[in-house]
Amino acid sequence: MRQNIAKTFSVALMFSLVIGVSGCAKTPPVTATYQSQQIADPLEPVNRAVFGFNNVLDEALIEPVAKGYNALLPRFVRDAIRNFMRNLQSPVDVANDLLQGRIKNAGVATARFVINSTVGIAGLIDVATKKGMHYRDEDFGQTLASWGVGNGCYLVLPVLGPSTLRDATGTFVDGYADPFRLWTTNTGREGLYYAREALQGLDTRSRLIKPIDDMRKNSLDYYAAARSAYIQHRNALIRANDPQAAGAAPQGLGSDHP
Amino acid sequence: MKMLSGLRPDGSRSLAFFAVSFCTAFLSFTAPVAAKTLPPAAEFVQRLGDTALMSLTDKHLPRKTREERVRKILEDNFDVKAIGRFAIGPYWRQATGAQRKEYMKYFEDLIVETYTSRFEAYSGQTLKVYGARPSGDTDYIVDSKVLQKTAGPIELQWRVRKEDGGLRIVDVIVAGVSMSFTQRSDFMSVIQNEGGLEGLISSLRKRHEENRG
Numbered sequence: 001m002r003q004n005i006a007k008t009f010s011v012a013l014m015f016s017l018v019i020g021v022s023g024c025a026k027t028p029p030v031t032a033t034y035q036s037q038q039i040a041d042p043l044e045p046v047n048r049a050v051f052g053f054n055n056v057l058d059e060a061l062i063e064p065v066a067k068g069y070n071a072l073l074p075r076f077v078r079d080a081i082r083n084f085m086r087n088l089q090s091p092v093d094v095a096n097d098l099l100q101g102r103i104k105n106a107g108v109a110t111a112r113f114v115i116n117s118t119v120g121i122a123g124l125i126d127v128a129t130k131k132g133m134h135y136r137d138e139d140f141g142q143t144l145a146s147w148g149v150g151n152g153c154y155l156v157l158p159v160l161g162p163s164t165l166r167d168a169t170g171t172f173v174d175g176y177a178d179p180f181r182l183w184t185t186n187t188g189r190e191g192l193y194y195a196r197e198a199l200q201g202l203d204t205r206s207r208l209i210k211p212i213d214d215m216r217k218n219s220l221d222y223y224a225a226a227r228s229a230y231i232q233h234r235n236a237l238i239r240a241n242d243p244q245a246a247g248a249a250p251q252g253l254g255s256d257h258p
Numbered sequence: 259m260k261m262l263s264g265l266r267p268d269g270s271r272s273l274a275f276f277a278v279s280f281c282t283a284f285l286s287f288t289a290p291v292a293a294k295t296l297p298p299a300a301e302f303v304q305r306l307g308d309t310a311l312m313s314l315t316d317k318h319l320p321r322k323t324r325e326e327r328v329r330k331i332l333e334d335n336f337d338v339k340a341i342g343r344f345a346i347g348p349y350w351r352q353a354t355g356a357q358r359k360e361y362m363k364y365f366e367d368l369i370v371e372t373y374t375s376r377f378e379a380y381s382g383q384t385l386k387v388y389g390a391r392p393s394g395d396t397d398y399i400v401d402s403k404v405l406q407k408t409a410g411p412i413e414l415q416w417r418v419r420k421e422d423g424g425l426r427i428v429d430v431i432v433a434g435v436s437m438s439f440t441q442r443s444d445f446m447s448v449i450q451n452e453g454g455l456e457g458l459i460s461s462l463r464k465r466h467e468e469n470r471g
Contacts, residue, residue, distance in 0.1 A: 034347075034439055034442060037436075037439055038443075070408075075408055075409065079410075207409065207410075211432070214376075215440075217372075217375075218368075218372045219440075219441075219444045220444055220445065220448045220458075220461050220462070220465065221444050221447040221448050221451070223447070224443050224444050224446070224447030224448075225440050225441075225443060225444040227443065228435075228439060228440045228442075228443030228444070229435045229440050232434055232435045232436060232439060232440070233433055233434050233435050235434065236433065236434020236435070237434070239434075240434075258337070258340045258341045258343065258344030258345070258417075258428045258429060258438045
Protein backbone atom coordinates (compact mmCIF):
# COMPACT_ATOMS: atom_id res chain seq x y z
CA MET A 1 0.00 0.00 0.00
CA ARG A 2 2.65 2.41 1.10
CA GLN A 3 4.65 1.35 -1.91
CA ASN A 4 1.79 2.18 -4.23
CA ILE A 5 1.25 5.62 -2.74
CA ALA A 6 4.92 6.41 -3.02
CA LYS A 7 4.98 5.14 -6.56
CA THR A 8 2.00 7.22 -7.61
CA PHE A 9 3.47 10.23 -5.92
CA SER A 10 6.83 9.99 -7.59
CA VAL A 11 5.28 9.27 -10.95
CA ALA A 12 2.99 12.27 -10.75
CA LEU A 13 5.79 14.51 -9.55
CA MET A 14 8.23 13.71 -12.29
CA PHE A 15 5.98 12.88 -15.19
CA SER A 16 6.58 15.99 -17.21
CA LEU A 17 10.34 15.63 -16.90
CA VAL A 18 10.24 12.04 -18.13
CA ILE A 19 8.10 12.86 -21.15
CA GLY A 20 10.74 15.27 -22.28
CA VAL A 21 13.52 12.75 -22.05
CA SER A 22 12.08 9.38 -23.01
CA GLY A 23 11.74 10.53 -26.58
CA CYS A 24 15.45 10.08 -27.10
CA ALA A 25 15.82 6.90 -25.08
CA LYS A 26 17.63 4.18 -26.94
CA THR A 27 17.71 0.48 -26.22
CA PRO A 28 21.15 -0.94 -25.58
CA PRO A 29 22.03 -4.06 -27.55
CA VAL A 30 20.46 -7.24 -26.23
CA THR A 31 23.40 -9.43 -27.04
CA ALA A 32 26.99 -9.00 -26.11
CA THR A 33 29.78 -10.63 -28.02
CA TYR A 34 33.48 -10.55 -27.32
CA GLN A 35 33.87 -7.80 -29.89
CA SER A 36 31.13 -5.68 -28.30
CA GLN A 37 32.94 -5.89 -24.96
CA GLN A 38 36.07 -4.22 -26.29
CA ILE A 39 36.91 -0.63 -25.54
CA ALA A 40 39.12 1.86 -27.30
CA ASP A 41 42.15 2.71 -25.19
CA PRO A 42 44.14 5.40 -27.01
CA LEU A 43 45.50 6.66 -23.70
CA GLU A 44 46.85 3.24 -22.73
CA PRO A 45 50.37 4.42 -21.78
CA VAL A 46 48.98 7.10 -19.46
CA ASN A 47 46.28 4.77 -18.16
CA ARG A 48 48.84 2.10 -17.40
CA ALA A 49 50.93 4.60 -15.46
CA VAL A 50 47.93 5.74 -13.39
CA PHE A 51 46.86 2.11 -12.93
CA GLY A 52 50.32 1.33 -11.63
CA PHE A 53 50.16 4.24 -9.22
CA ASN A 54 46.70 3.18 -8.00
CA ASN A 55 48.01 -0.30 -7.45
CA VAL A 56 50.89 0.84 -5.31
CA LEU A 57 48.52 3.04 -3.29
CA ASP A 58 46.06 0.18 -2.97
CA GLU A 59 48.57 -2.39 -1.80
CA ALA A 60 50.24 0.01 0.61
CA LEU A 61 47.17 1.65 2.09
CA ILE A 62 43.69 0.99 0.78
CA GLU A 63 43.68 -2.80 0.75
CA PRO A 64 45.14 -3.15 4.26
CA VAL A 65 42.59 -0.65 5.60
CA ALA A 66 39.77 -2.48 3.81
CA LYS A 67 40.95 -5.80 5.23
CA GLY A 68 41.07 -4.27 8.69
CA TYR A 69 37.58 -2.91 8.19
CA ASN A 70 36.33 -6.41 7.34
CA ALA A 71 38.16 -7.98 10.26
CA LEU A 72 37.15 -5.36 12.80
CA LEU A 73 33.46 -4.94 12.08
CA PRO A 74 30.97 -7.80 12.03
CA ARG A 75 29.03 -8.33 8.84
CA PHE A 76 25.76 -6.86 10.14
CA VAL A 77 27.49 -3.59 11.03
CA ARG A 78 29.14 -3.38 7.61
CA ASP A 79 25.82 -4.14 5.97
CA ALA A 80 24.12 -1.42 8.02
CA ILE A 81 26.77 1.09 6.95
CA ARG A 82 26.29 0.11 3.32
CA ASN A 83 22.50 0.34 3.64
CA PHE A 84 22.79 3.76 5.22
CA MET A 85 25.00 5.08 2.45
CA ARG A 86 22.91 3.58 -0.30
CA ASN A 87 19.87 5.23 1.22
CA LEU A 88 21.64 8.57 1.30
CA GLN A 89 22.37 8.09 -2.38
CA SER A 90 18.74 7.30 -3.26
CA PRO A 91 17.82 10.70 -4.71
CA VAL A 92 20.57 10.26 -7.29
CA ASP A 93 19.25 6.78 -8.18
CA VAL A 94 15.68 8.08 -8.54
CA ALA A 95 16.77 11.01 -10.69
CA ASN A 96 18.71 8.68 -12.99
CA ASP A 97 15.82 6.21 -13.26
CA LEU A 98 13.60 9.09 -14.33
CA LEU A 99 16.15 10.45 -16.77
CA GLN A 100 16.28 6.98 -18.30
CA GLY A 101 12.50 7.01 -18.58
CA ARG A 102 12.23 3.94 -16.32
CA ILE A 103 9.25 5.00 -14.26
CA LYS A 104 8.79 1.68 -12.53
CA ASN A 105 12.40 1.63 -11.34
CA ALA A 106 12.06 5.21 -10.13
CA GLY A 107 8.94 4.23 -8.21
CA VAL A 108 10.71 1.30 -6.57
CA ALA A 109 13.73 3.45 -5.68
CA THR A 110 11.47 6.14 -4.20
CA ALA A 111 9.47 3.62 -2.20
CA ARG A 112 12.74 2.10 -0.96
CA PHE A 113 13.89 5.54 0.18
CA VAL A 114 10.62 6.25 2.03
CA ILE A 115 10.40 2.83 3.69
CA ASN A 116 14.07 2.46 4.58
CA SER A 117 14.33 6.03 5.92
CA THR A 118 11.43 5.42 8.29
CA VAL A 119 10.81 1.75 9.08
CA GLY A 120 14.45 1.01 8.31
CA ILE A 121 15.67 3.54 10.89
CA ALA A 122 17.38 6.23 8.80
CA GLY A 123 18.35 3.68 6.19
CA LEU A 124 20.37 1.38 8.44
CA ILE A 125 18.13 -1.60 7.73
CA ASP A 126 17.13 -2.48 4.20
CA VAL A 127 13.50 -3.35 4.94
CA ALA A 128 12.44 -2.71 1.35
CA THR A 129 14.53 -5.56 -0.10
CA LYS A 130 12.77 -7.99 2.25
CA LYS A 131 9.52 -6.75 0.74
CA GLY A 132 10.75 -7.54 -2.75
CA MET A 133 11.86 -4.02 -3.68
CA HIS A 134 15.42 -4.58 -4.76
CA TYR A 135 18.24 -2.09 -4.89
CA ARG A 136 19.47 -0.99 -8.29
CA ASP A 137 22.79 0.70 -8.72
CA GLU A 138 22.10 3.71 -10.94
CA ASP A 139 24.34 6.53 -12.08
CA PHE A 140 24.51 9.16 -14.77
CA GLY A 141 26.98 7.10 -16.79
CA GLN A 142 24.26 4.46 -17.22
CA THR A 143 21.74 7.18 -18.01
CA LEU A 144 23.98 8.52 -20.77
CA ALA A 145 24.31 4.96 -22.07
CA SER A 146 20.52 4.61 -22.16
CA TRP A 147 20.44 7.73 -24.28
CA GLY A 148 22.76 6.04 -26.75
CA VAL A 149 26.02 7.69 -25.63
CA GLY A 150 28.95 5.35 -26.14
CA ASN A 151 31.83 4.78 -23.73
CA GLY A 152 34.19 7.09 -25.51
CA CYS A 153 37.56 5.77 -24.45
CA TYR A 154 38.86 3.91 -21.45
CA LEU A 155 40.20 6.00 -18.58
CA VAL A 156 41.94 5.10 -15.36
CA LEU A 157 41.31 7.82 -12.80
CA PRO A 158 43.77 8.46 -10.00
CA VAL A 159 42.58 6.70 -6.81
CA LEU A 160 39.08 6.09 -8.25
CA GLY A 161 40.30 3.53 -10.76
CA PRO A 162 38.80 2.20 -14.02
CA SER A 163 36.29 4.41 -15.84
CA THR A 164 35.50 5.68 -19.30
CA LEU A 165 35.04 9.12 -20.75
CA ARG A 166 31.28 8.64 -20.40
CA ASP A 167 31.35 7.13 -16.93
CA ALA A 168 33.76 9.75 -15.60
CA THR A 169 31.39 12.44 -16.88
CA GLY A 170 28.58 10.57 -15.12
CA THR A 171 30.50 10.41 -11.86
CA PHE A 172 31.11 14.14 -12.03
CA VAL A 173 27.45 14.96 -12.77
CA ASP A 174 26.16 12.62 -10.04
CA GLY A 175 28.49 14.21 -7.52
CA TYR A 176 27.51 17.68 -8.63
CA ALA A 177 23.77 17.04 -8.36
CA ASP A 178 23.90 14.94 -5.21
CA PRO A 179 21.60 16.59 -2.62
CA PHE A 180 23.87 15.37 0.16
CA ARG A 181 26.82 17.18 -1.37
CA LEU A 182 24.75 20.32 -1.91
CA TRP A 183 23.52 20.24 1.67
CA THR A 184 26.96 19.68 3.17
CA THR A 185 28.69 22.30 1.07
CA ASN A 186 25.95 24.88 1.65
CA THR A 187 26.11 24.45 5.39
CA GLY A 188 29.88 24.32 5.77
CA ARG A 189 30.00 20.58 6.38
CA GLU A 190 32.29 19.60 3.51
CA GLY A 191 34.18 17.33 5.87
CA LEU A 192 31.07 15.19 6.21
CA TYR A 193 30.79 14.86 2.45
CA TYR A 194 34.39 13.74 2.03
CA ALA A 195 34.03 11.36 4.96
CA ARG A 196 31.08 9.74 3.24
CA GLU A 197 32.93 9.50 -0.06
CA ALA A 198 35.86 7.84 1.68
CA LEU A 199 33.62 5.44 3.57
CA GLN A 200 31.80 4.56 0.37
CA GLY A 201 35.10 3.78 -1.32
CA LEU A 202 36.16 1.70 1.67
CA ASP A 203 32.88 -0.22 1.61
CA THR A 204 33.24 -1.01 -2.08
CA ARG A 205 36.88 -2.02 -1.74
CA SER A 206 36.18 -4.18 1.31
CA ARG A 207 33.74 -6.24 -0.76
CA LEU A 208 36.25 -6.78 -3.56
CA ILE A 209 39.14 -8.21 -1.57
CA LYS A 210 38.90 -11.70 -3.06
CA PRO A 211 38.09 -10.88 -6.70
CA ILE A 212 40.86 -8.28 -6.94
CA ASP A 213 43.37 -10.49 -5.17
CA ASP A 214 42.38 -13.30 -7.50
CA MET A 215 42.77 -11.23 -10.63
CA ARG A 216 46.14 -9.86 -9.51
CA LYS A 217 47.43 -13.37 -8.94
CA ASN A 218 45.92 -15.16 -11.90
CA SER A 219 46.13 -12.74 -14.79
CA LEU A 220 49.20 -12.33 -16.94
CA ASP A 221 48.43 -8.70 -17.74
CA TYR A 222 46.45 -7.37 -14.79
CA TYR A 223 45.79 -4.05 -16.53
CA ALA A 224 44.17 -5.71 -19.56
CA ALA A 225 42.15 -8.12 -17.40
CA ALA A 226 40.86 -5.30 -15.15
CA ARG A 227 39.93 -3.19 -18.17
CA SER A 228 37.92 -6.04 -19.65
CA ALA A 229 36.22 -6.86 -16.35
CA TYR A 230 35.27 -3.21 -15.80
CA ILE A 231 33.69 -2.83 -19.23
CA GLN A 232 31.80 -6.12 -18.98
CA HIS A 233 30.47 -5.24 -15.55
CA ARG A 234 29.31 -1.80 -16.68
CA ASN A 235 27.69 -3.26 -19.78
CA ALA A 236 25.86 -5.79 -17.60
CA LEU A 237 24.52 -2.98 -15.38
CA ILE A 238 23.35 -1.09 -18.45
CA ARG A 239 21.77 -4.21 -19.94
CA ALA A 240 19.96 -4.90 -16.67
CA ASN A 241 18.22 -1.52 -16.93
CA ASP A 242 16.45 -2.65 -20.05
CA PRO A 243 13.65 -5.08 -19.24
CA GLN A 244 13.91 -6.65 -22.69
CA ALA A 245 17.63 -7.19 -22.49
CA ALA A 246 17.68 -8.17 -18.83
CA GLY A 247 16.05 -11.53 -19.49
CA ALA A 248 18.47 -12.35 -22.28
CA ALA A 249 21.37 -14.64 -21.71
CA PRO A 250 24.41 -12.88 -20.30
CA GLN A 251 27.05 -12.27 -22.94
CA GLY A 252 24.48 -12.83 -25.62
CA LEU A 253 24.17 -15.51 -28.23
CA GLY A 254 26.04 -16.31 -31.36
CA SER A 255 29.25 -18.10 -32.11
CA ASP A 256 31.49 -15.60 -30.38
CA HIS A 257 32.04 -17.83 -27.38
CA PRO A 258 34.53 -20.50 -26.47
CA MET B 259 18.60 -16.81 7.26
CA LYS B 260 15.94 -19.44 7.45
CA MET B 261 16.44 -20.01 3.76
CA LEU B 262 20.19 -20.31 4.04
CA SER B 263 19.99 -23.15 6.51
CA GLY B 264 18.08 -25.15 3.93
CA LEU B 265 20.76 -24.79 1.33
CA ARG B 266 23.53 -26.97 2.70
CA PRO B 267 24.60 -29.62 0.25
CA ASP B 268 24.18 -32.35 2.86
CA GLY B 269 20.67 -33.46 2.15
CA SER B 270 19.01 -31.09 4.61
CA ARG B 271 17.67 -29.30 1.56
CA SER B 272 15.75 -32.31 0.31
CA LEU B 273 14.59 -33.00 3.84
CA ALA B 274 13.27 -29.46 4.14
CA PHE B 275 11.67 -29.83 0.75
CA PHE B 276 10.06 -33.08 1.78
CA ALA B 277 8.68 -31.45 4.93
CA VAL B 278 7.27 -28.55 2.94
CA SER B 279 5.79 -30.87 0.32
CA PHE B 280 4.24 -33.00 2.99
CA CYS B 281 2.61 -30.03 4.73
CA THR B 282 1.36 -28.62 1.46
CA ALA B 283 -0.17 -31.95 0.49
CA PHE B 284 -1.70 -32.38 3.89
CA LEU B 285 -3.24 -28.93 3.92
CA SER B 286 -4.55 -28.70 0.40
CA PHE B 287 -5.26 -32.32 -0.61
CA THR B 288 -5.76 -31.18 -4.17
CA ALA B 289 -2.38 -30.20 -5.53
CA PRO B 290 -0.34 -33.25 -6.48
CA VAL B 291 3.15 -32.86 -5.08
CA ALA B 292 5.84 -33.73 -7.55
CA ALA B 293 9.46 -33.35 -6.57
CA LYS B 294 10.70 -30.27 -8.41
CA THR B 295 13.60 -31.40 -10.53
CA LEU B 296 16.16 -29.09 -12.06
CA PRO B 297 16.78 -29.14 -15.82
CA PRO B 298 19.69 -31.44 -16.79
CA ALA B 299 22.18 -28.59 -17.31
CA ALA B 300 21.38 -27.17 -13.86
CA GLU B 301 21.55 -30.63 -12.31
CA PHE B 302 24.96 -31.07 -13.94
CA VAL B 303 26.34 -27.86 -12.40
CA GLN B 304 24.90 -28.62 -8.98
CA ARG B 305 26.45 -32.07 -9.07
CA LEU B 306 29.80 -30.58 -10.07
CA GLY B 307 29.56 -28.10 -7.18
CA ASP B 308 28.76 -30.86 -4.71
CA THR B 309 31.54 -33.10 -6.02
CA ALA B 310 34.06 -30.26 -5.83
CA LEU B 311 33.05 -29.43 -2.26
CA MET B 312 33.32 -33.04 -1.23
CA SER B 313 36.63 -33.94 -2.81
CA LEU B 314 38.63 -30.69 -2.96
CA THR B 315 38.08 -28.76 0.24
CA ASP B 316 39.73 -30.97 2.84
CA LYS B 317 42.32 -28.76 4.58
CA HIS B 318 44.78 -31.63 5.05
CA LEU B 319 44.88 -32.70 1.42
CA PRO B 320 48.45 -32.65 0.05
CA ARG B 321 48.90 -30.08 -2.73
CA LYS B 322 49.68 -32.76 -5.28
CA THR B 323 46.56 -34.82 -4.53
CA ARG B 324 44.37 -31.76 -4.65
CA GLU B 325 45.93 -30.77 -7.94
CA GLU B 326 45.30 -34.20 -9.45
CA ARG B 327 41.67 -34.12 -8.35
CA VAL B 328 41.18 -30.62 -9.74
CA ARG B 329 42.62 -31.74 -13.06
CA LYS B 330 40.30 -34.74 -13.20
CA ILE B 331 37.21 -32.66 -12.40
CA LEU B 332 38.31 -30.00 -14.88
CA GLU B 333 38.82 -32.51 -17.71
CA ASP B 334 35.55 -34.31 -16.96
CA ASN B 335 33.35 -31.22 -16.74
CA PHE B 336 34.91 -28.38 -18.73
CA ASP B 337 35.70 -28.11 -22.42
CA VAL B 338 39.23 -26.95 -21.69
CA LYS B 339 40.22 -27.09 -25.34
CA ALA B 340 37.39 -24.81 -26.47
CA ILE B 341 38.13 -22.36 -23.65
CA GLY B 342 41.83 -22.34 -24.48
CA ARG B 343 41.23 -21.89 -28.19
CA PHE B 344 38.84 -19.03 -27.55
CA ALA B 345 41.33 -17.27 -25.29
CA ILE B 346 43.78 -16.69 -28.15
CA GLY B 347 41.15 -15.95 -30.79
CA PRO B 348 42.55 -15.69 -34.31
CA TYR B 349 46.03 -16.77 -33.19
CA TRP B 350 44.90 -20.38 -32.80
CA ARG B 351 44.54 -20.75 -36.55
CA GLN B 352 48.01 -19.36 -37.16
CA ALA B 353 49.68 -21.51 -34.53
CA THR B 354 51.79 -24.53 -35.48
CA GLY B 355 50.96 -27.96 -34.10
CA ALA B 356 53.83 -27.73 -31.62
CA GLN B 357 52.74 -24.27 -30.45
CA ARG B 358 49.15 -25.44 -29.94
CA LYS B 359 50.27 -28.39 -27.90
CA GLU B 360 52.59 -26.34 -25.72
CA TYR B 361 50.06 -23.56 -25.26
CA MET B 362 47.28 -25.96 -24.27
CA LYS B 363 49.52 -27.69 -21.76
CA TYR B 364 50.45 -24.48 -19.96
CA PHE B 365 46.92 -23.14 -20.28
CA GLU B 366 45.50 -26.17 -18.51
CA ASP B 367 48.24 -26.05 -15.90
CA LEU B 368 47.38 -22.41 -15.18
CA ILE B 369 43.73 -23.26 -14.60
CA VAL B 370 44.57 -26.29 -12.47
CA GLU B 371 46.97 -24.27 -10.33
CA THR B 372 44.50 -21.40 -9.98
CA TYR B 373 41.68 -23.64 -8.82
CA THR B 374 43.91 -25.73 -6.58
CA SER B 375 44.87 -22.56 -4.73
CA ARG B 376 41.25 -21.45 -4.54
CA PHE B 377 40.15 -24.72 -2.98
CA GLU B 378 43.15 -24.66 -0.64
CA ALA B 379 41.81 -21.37 0.69
CA TYR B 380 38.27 -22.74 0.94
CA SER B 381 36.27 -21.18 3.77
CA GLY B 382 32.80 -22.69 3.85
CA GLN B 383 31.20 -21.50 0.60
CA THR B 384 28.41 -23.57 -0.92
CA LEU B 385 26.87 -23.55 -4.38
CA LYS B 386 23.13 -23.26 -4.93
CA VAL B 387 21.83 -23.75 -8.46
CA TYR B 388 18.51 -22.20 -9.42
CA GLY B 389 17.79 -23.22 -12.98
CA ALA B 390 18.88 -23.19 -16.60
CA ARG B 391 17.73 -21.50 -19.77
CA PRO B 392 18.77 -22.22 -23.34
CA SER B 393 21.15 -19.82 -25.08
CA GLY B 394 21.50 -20.47 -28.79
CA ASP B 395 21.23 -23.97 -30.22
CA THR B 396 23.80 -25.75 -28.13
CA ASP B 397 24.26 -23.80 -24.90
CA TYR B 398 22.50 -23.31 -21.59
CA ILE B 399 22.99 -20.56 -19.08
CA VAL B 400 22.79 -22.00 -15.57
CA ASP B 401 22.01 -19.53 -12.78
CA SER B 402 23.55 -20.10 -9.38
CA LYS B 403 24.73 -18.41 -6.23
CA VAL B 404 27.77 -18.95 -4.09
CA LEU B 405 26.75 -18.62 -0.46
CA GLN B 406 29.41 -17.41 1.93
CA LYS B 407 29.56 -17.22 5.68
CA THR B 408 31.13 -13.80 6.12
CA ALA B 409 29.75 -11.90 3.13
CA GLY B 410 26.72 -11.71 0.88
CA PRO B 411 26.02 -14.26 -1.86
CA ILE B 412 27.78 -13.98 -5.22
CA GLU B 413 25.79 -14.50 -8.39
CA LEU B 414 27.43 -16.95 -10.72
CA GLN B 415 26.33 -18.07 -14.17
CA TRP B 416 27.67 -21.02 -16.11
CA ARG B 417 27.64 -21.46 -19.85
CA VAL B 418 27.09 -25.18 -20.39
CA ARG B 419 27.33 -26.78 -23.82
CA LYS B 420 25.72 -29.96 -25.10
CA GLU B 421 28.53 -31.93 -26.75
CA ASP B 422 28.98 -35.43 -28.04
CA GLY B 423 30.45 -36.63 -24.79
CA GLY B 424 27.74 -34.97 -22.69
CA LEU B 425 27.51 -31.57 -21.04
CA ARG B 426 30.61 -29.40 -20.72
CA ILE B 427 31.17 -25.99 -19.13
CA VAL B 428 32.70 -23.41 -21.46
CA ASP B 429 32.40 -20.21 -19.39
CA VAL B 430 31.74 -18.88 -15.91
CA ILE B 431 30.19 -15.44 -15.51
CA VAL B 432 30.41 -13.44 -12.27
CA ALA B 433 28.46 -10.19 -11.93
CA GLY B 434 28.23 -9.91 -15.71
CA VAL B 435 31.94 -10.57 -16.14
CA SER B 436 32.77 -13.57 -18.30
CA MET B 437 35.93 -15.38 -17.29
CA SER B 438 36.53 -16.40 -20.92
CA PHE B 439 36.21 -12.85 -22.19
CA THR B 440 38.46 -11.49 -19.46
CA GLN B 441 41.05 -14.16 -20.09
CA ARG B 442 40.98 -13.52 -23.81
CA SER B 443 41.54 -9.78 -23.26
CA ASP B 444 44.38 -10.65 -20.92
CA PHE B 445 46.04 -13.07 -23.35
CA MET B 446 45.50 -10.88 -26.41
CA SER B 447 47.22 -8.02 -24.65
CA VAL B 448 50.20 -10.24 -23.82
CA ILE B 449 50.34 -11.49 -27.42
CA GLN B 450 50.32 -7.93 -28.73
CA ASN B 451 52.79 -6.50 -26.23
CA GLU B 452 55.17 -9.39 -25.61
CA GLY B 453 56.01 -10.61 -29.07
CA GLY B 454 53.17 -12.75 -30.35
CA LEU B 455 52.04 -16.22 -29.41
CA GLU B 456 55.57 -17.25 -28.45
CA GLY B 457 55.57 -14.39 -25.95
CA LEU B 458 52.31 -15.63 -24.43
CA ILE B 459 53.56 -19.20 -24.22
CA SER B 460 56.74 -18.12 -22.47
CA SER B 461 54.68 -15.94 -20.07
CA LEU B 462 52.51 -18.94 -19.26
CA ARG B 463 55.59 -21.11 -18.80
CA LYS B 464 57.11 -18.55 -16.47
CA ARG B 465 53.90 -18.37 -14.44
CA HIS B 466 53.80 -22.14 -14.25
CA GLU B 467 57.34 -22.24 -12.92
CA GLU B 468 56.52 -19.56 -10.35
CA ASN B 469 53.48 -21.52 -9.23
CA ARG B 470 55.63 -24.59 -8.86
CA GLY B 471 57.75 -22.48 -6.53
